[in-house]
Amino acid sequence: MCAASNPVAGRDGLAVLDAEEIRRALTRIAHEILERTHGGDGVILLGIPTRGVPLARRLAARIGEFEGLDVPCGSLDVTMHRDDLRLHPARALGRTDLPPGGVDGKTVVLVDDVLYSGRTVRAGLDALNDLGRPRAVQLAVLVDRGHRELPIRADYVGNLPTSQREVVHVLLTEVDGQDSVMIGEGRRP
């Protein structure tokens, strides 16, 4: 599940991951992706908008640094496949941007900021299904909150267990002007 759509830097809450820790987590995830996919051959990274997209780009850059490998990177909007569309007014669509060559026969790593109920990822799997037939699909998230409502797990996790009453905000420089993960009490806005 995505974090709140518009977190405001500096609101009440506790910073649980700072910029350095986010950097380290992404570095570890990049290494794990290389390890699990035997050198990153045939891997493409698809970020789920909004904050999954810059995360996917950062992972691709990291992998490029480590192995000199140019990992294709794109975005996958899941809005039209969500199961909660009728609970909200119609929302604006994010961007789906596949690398040239598509997803057929590739190992697709879906990238998102927060994994919570698992419903966003389920929508992502459905969206991916309409785009082609990947050889395998894996999931990388910066924060795993637990409290899954569907049988879905992440392959690569930055990590963070939370209570259901808490709100998690992932802030990224590309979107929010700073890197940090905040945690606060209360319902998601």
Next chain:
Amino acid sequence: MKRHLISAADLTRGDALLILDTAEELAHLADRPIKKLPTLRGRTVVNLFYEDSTRTRISFEAAAKRLSADVINFSAKGSSVGKGESLKDTALTLEAMGADAVVIRHGASGAAHRLAGWVRGSVLNAGDGTHEHPTQALLDAFTIRRRLMARRASTAGARGAGLDGLRVTIVGDVLHSRVARSNVLLLSTLGAEVTLAAPPTLLPLAVGSWPCAVSYDLDSELPKSDVVMMLRVQQERMTAAYFPSVREYSRRYGLDAARMARLPGHAIVMHPGPMNRGVEIAAEVADSVRSTIVEQVANGVTTRMAVLYLLLGGTEFPATGVAQ
């Protein structure tokens, strides 16, 4: 956004940009192996067509089907309308069948507005008399933006951009044209400068209150136009002689190759269709690279998908039973 789409005037600049940006994303669907989205599964869209139409009806049908909605087509020919059933009774029948949206084309101006007061679902105006045809204006705006604004904007393509500063000249039978009215309203909302070029007899009386300029001389408007939109001469709605002869109309207001040569290099030529080749537009112009006529049809499906998604894709609007 409002619950219905009756008039282009109902759309704020924000609404219009949301529709165009949504259409921009949905346009990529045409390149995919599976050109279908599950978003409107279980919703019913009724196409209620009291007037003949090829592209608008097929376009709405394709749009609804690509979003997985169930589509019921109703045309006045061969229905109980022939037995004298009123619009209201037909509307109540559709209501009883559980239509989530009704797309209506009707010969009477205001029919869509009346219908909106009778049904619970969303009403989409697909052309009412000489009043409005808002989805045509949206697809025209989308076509203009893709052709002319994408090169100005950054890497994000035309997303978020309006039509600010573009000069659009709408030519011909404005009096009978719902396309012209909707376009004037929408394009000016989006920041374009619209000029109507037509013989005085084919301009509505109230044109002075429209957000546009008026000219009787097409040739002086062409060199400063980014977009020329030709309108069909609607002979079936003409109850009087509005010009001496078709040939004279064509000489003064028809777009032929010589007139097209006076346009700036980047300018595009549009026509909502169906065309009277040789009357308002010459065949060589209609088939030239500047012409967006075929593109407009493809963009029509995309734009209507965006409208259907935004009206039906989210929470149901509270049932008020009152128009707007």
